Amino acid sequence: MIVRALLTTWMAVIIIAAFLYAEAAQGFPGETSRILFFHVPQAWIATLAFLISMIASVLYLAKRNVKADYIAQSAAELGFLFCVLATVTGSIFAKATWGSFWNWDPRQTSIVILLMIYGAYFALRSAVPDTERKRVFAAAYSILAFAAVPFLVFVVPRITSSLHPENTMNPASPGMDPKTLKVFLGSLFAYTGLFVWMLRLKIRILTLEGWRVRDLFR
Amino acid sequence: MHQTKNGRQTTQTRPSTYLNEAVAIWLRDLRSEFRTRYALNAILMFAVTTLIAVSFSIGSFRIEEAERPFLYAVLLWIILTFSALSGLARSFVKEEEAGTMDILKLSARPQAVFLGKLLFNLTLLGAVELIIVPSFILLMAYQINFPGFFIAMIISGGIGLAAGTTIIAAMISRASARGALFSALSFPLLLPLMITAIKGCERAAVGIGTAGWPEVKMAVAYVIVMVIMSLFLFPLVWEE
Amino acid sequence: MFTLNVSGIGKHYGGALLFKDVSFQLNQGDVFAIVGWNGSGKSTLLRIIAGLVRPSAGQIEMFCNGETIPKDSRRQFIGMVAPALSLYDELTGLENMEFFCRVRGVACNRNSCLEIIDGVGLAEHATKICGDYSSGMKQRLKLAQALLHKPPLLLLDEPGCNLDSKGIKVVEGIISKQRQLGVTVIASNEKREADYADKAINLSE
Numbered sequence: 001m002i003v004r005a006l007l008t009t010w011m012a013v014i015i016i017a018a019f020l021y022a023e024a025a026q027g028f029p030g031e032t033s034r035i036l037f038f039h040v041p042q043a044w045i046a047t048l049a050f051l052i053s054m055i056a057s058v059l060y061l062a063k064r065n066v067k068a069d070y071i072a073q074s075a076a077e078l079g080f081l082f083c084v085l086a087t088v089t090g091s092i093f094a095k096a097t098w099g100s101f102w103n104w105d106p107r108q109t110s111i112v113i114l115l116m117i118y119g120a121y122f123a124l125r126s127a128v129p130d131t132e133r134k135r136v137f138a139a140a141y142s143i144l145a146f147a148a149v150p151f152l153v154f155v156v157p158r159i160t161s162s163l164h165p166e167n168t169m170n171p172a173s174p175g176m177d178p179k180t181l182k183v184f185l186g187s188l189f190a191y192t193g194l195f196v197w198m199l200r201l202k203i204r205i206l207t208l209e210g211w212r213v214r215d216l217f218r
Numbered sequence: 219m220h221q222t223k224n225g226r227q228t229t230q231t232r233p234s235t236y237l238n239e240a241v242a243i244w245l246r247d248l249r250s251e252f253r254t255r256y257a258l259n260a261i262l263m264f265a266v267t268t269l270i271a272v273s274f275s276i277g278s279f280r281i282e283e284a285e286r287p288f289l290y291a292v293l294l295w296i297i298l299t300f301s302a303l304s305g306l307a308r309s310f311v312k313e314e315e316a317g318t319m320d321i322l323k324l325s326a327r328p329q330a331v332f333l334g335k336l337l338f339n340l341t342l343l344g345a346v347e348l349i350i351v352p353s354f355i356l357l358m359a360y361q362i363n364f365p366g367f368f369i370a371m372i373i374s375g376g377i378g379l380a381a382g383t384t385i386i387a388a389m390i391s392r393a394s395a396r397g398a399l400f401s402a403l404s405f406p407l408l409l410p411l412m413i414t415a416i417k418g419c420e421r422a423a424v425g426i427g428t429a430g431w432p433e434v435k436m437a438v439a440y441v442i443v444m445v446i447m448s449l450f451l452f453p454l455v456w457e458e
Numbered sequence: 459m460f461t462l463n464v465s466g467i468g469k470h471y472g473g474a475l476l477f478k479d480v481s482f483q484l485n486q487g488d489v490f491a492i493v494g495w496n497g498s499g500k501s502t503l504l505r506i507i508a509g510l511v512r513p514s515a516g517q518i519e520m521f522c523n524g525e526t527i528p529k530d531s532r533r534q535f536i537g538m539v540a541p542a543l544s545l546y547d548e549l550t551g552l553e554n555m556e557f558f559c560r561v562r563g564v565a566c567n568r569n570s571c572l573e574i575i576d577g578v579g580l581a582e583h584a585t586k587i588c589g590d591y592s593s594g595m596k597q598r599l600k601l602a603q604a605l606l607h608k609p610p611l612l613l614l615d616e617p618g619c620n621l622d623s624k625g626i627k628v629v630e631g632i633i634s635k636q637r638q639l640g641v642t643v644i645a646s647n648e649k650r651e652a653d654y655a656d657k658a659i660n661l662s663e
Contacts, residue, residue, distance in 0.1 A: 061451075061454055113406055113409060116402075116405065116406045117406045119402065120402045120403045120405070120406055123403070124389065124390075124393075124399065124403060127393040127394050127395060127399050128389075128392070128393050129394075129472075131472075132458070132512055133458070136454050136455060137389045137455060140385070140389070140451040140454060140455055141386075141389070141403060143447065143451065144385070144386075144407060144444075144447060144448075144451065145406060145407065147443055147444070147447050148382075148406065148407045148409070151410035151411075151414075151436070151439075151440055151443075152410045154410075154436070155410045155413045155414055155436070156410075156413070213470070213473055238563070239560065239561050242557060242560035243561060246549070246553075246557045249548070249549065249553070250546060250548045250549065253548045254548055316544060316546070316547060317542060317543070318544050318545065318546055320510055320540075320542065320543050321538075321543045321544065321545065321558075321603070322561075324508060324509075324510070324533055324536065324538055324543075325533065325558050325561050325562050326533075326561045326562070327530075327533075330561070458509070458511050
């Protein structure tokens with residue numbers, strides 16, 4: 001209860017701050033830079049979720065601990081959600097800034113590929129009827145997909161040049177002013193908190209469902 | 219009677235390596251394929267049909283000279299990739315449908331099965347490339363300035379197609395909607411290979427920027443990574 | 459000296475319980491029968507022992523001369539015949555046998571394979587395509603395949619299925635020979651087949 005209240009408040013604060021406290025960045029038309037307070041954390045969470053899912057998959061294959069599979073599955077579902085959000089907010093930004101919703105620049109391409117991997121992962125899970133095999137196959141696929149990612153990172157940027165505002169909005173570079181930085185980091189924190197809270201909830205649901213089956217043997 | 223040593227019997231057998239067993243599986247698959255042409259027909263039919271469709275609608279004149287190296291590479295690899303997706307799952311699906319999957323599980327070691335099936339897929343794809351690639355070049359009047367690099371790209375790319383999909387084929391052999399699922403699962407994995415191969419063929423056609431054969435090296439790296447990962451994961455996928 | 463130890467095996471499919479708490483131990487020379495109504499899980503239990511299906515509970519242990527046999531190495535100790543286990547229809551009987559020899563790493567040549575084929579009464583049909591075999595002939599070939607590597611553990615799921623009286627004699631011969639080689643487990647509905655065994659378990663109880 002408390003966590004939920006805290007998260008809600010924090011997220012509300014961030015949303016307000018994104019529009020009223022921070023200033024619109026230079027070099028962007030109008031207020032469009034504000035969307036990046038939401039878009040970047042979403043993309044970040046989508047990638048983080050993928051990483052968590054992959055690590056949980058390795059753990060599952062190593063120990064056959066069902067909880068690891070719950071984590072893998074939940075992280076993948078949430079990752080997919082945030083991936084869709086990131087794609088949508090990114091397209092809105094693209095339209096406002098560069099005139100078209102989709103340009104196939106490397107970042108956009110990568111997020112679509114991540115979407116495809118997630119989609120394939122869920123298709124696999126639903127197509128295999130036997131529970132044990134489903135878990136093993138999904139875990140194996142998640143690891144294979146992860147192995148393909150470094151190649152994508154190498155290969156995709158060479159195809160098109162990037163339109164992404166790397167240098168101006170990158171928090172690591174000194175180009176961001178302190179107010180913006182504060183809101184950005186706050187947003188990152190809020191989204192991560194949201195993700196963790198939703199993840200734990202999903203894992204709990206799966207665990208309870210799993211107990212129902214185990215009770216057959218009692 | 220029976221003794222175990224490193225997992226193999228030492229009495230009444232000659233020392234058997236994964237390779238011997240894999241070759242046995244490969245040759246058996248080839249023999250069955252020769253008698254039924256179950257997989258080859260499917261792949262070849264797809265490839266030839268697509269090739270004819272492309273050649274007919276685009277011809278050798280409709281695309282400008284300057285665009286040809288790149289666009290022809292794209293078309294060629296679309297034909298090869300989708301042909302692969304239409305047929306490389308067959309060796310596992312056939313075992314499942316014929317009911318021979320279980321007896322193979324009881325008799326053969328998983329790594330040997332993987333290598334054997336990989337060899338079979340390589341043979342299949344090799345046959346398709348041998349027929350389709352020269353036909354494509356002829357029909358589309360594809361000018362290739364650096365044939366050595368081009369051939370290396372075709373070969374390494376083809377091996378990559380097989381390497382990336384063989385373990386997926388094993389996963390979907392018992393699933394529902396196999397064809398669509400196989401394509402959906404394989405495509406994200408094959409994408410980096412496809413992009414590399416297209417770029418490589420484009421460069422080979424143009425003839426410049428090929429020093430160091432970067433794309434071929436990338437494809438080879440891809441093959442190595444995929445095969446090693448598959449060798450680790452396959453036993454888990456294969457056994458209950 | 460081969461020993462099979464089955465302890466606490468249970469299996470459920472999608473929330474429905476098939477059987478639980480199945481335990482027995484078999485030693486060299488034992489012939490064991492698994493009986494029960496249709497759908498009681500006889501074939502499933504056999505498949506669990508063979509390693510084709512993972513049990514929901516319990517474990518299977520195998521020992522040879524006192525040494526534990528790890529899961530990965532069990533395949534050379536097990537021979538199995540079952541209706542669901544098919545051989546390759548596009549190959550001839552002999553080609554099938556040669557394939558399984560090679561894939562199991564068993565020293566083989568044409569003659570040793572022909573001998574085994576002759577042992578099950580298929581000598582004249584060895585070079586015919588398996589797709590053309592009758593169901594009884596296929597069953598005999600399956601028996602031949604299971605004996606290729608002289609396995610200590612023989613798993614027979616309805617071994618007399620599709621066989622004529624001569625074929626049944628072949629099965630009886632195999633079972634009596636197997637008493638010297640190791641253990642036999644038969645899953646069957648037929649009283650005649652269950653009677654080959656010294657001990658039995660009824661999955662319907």
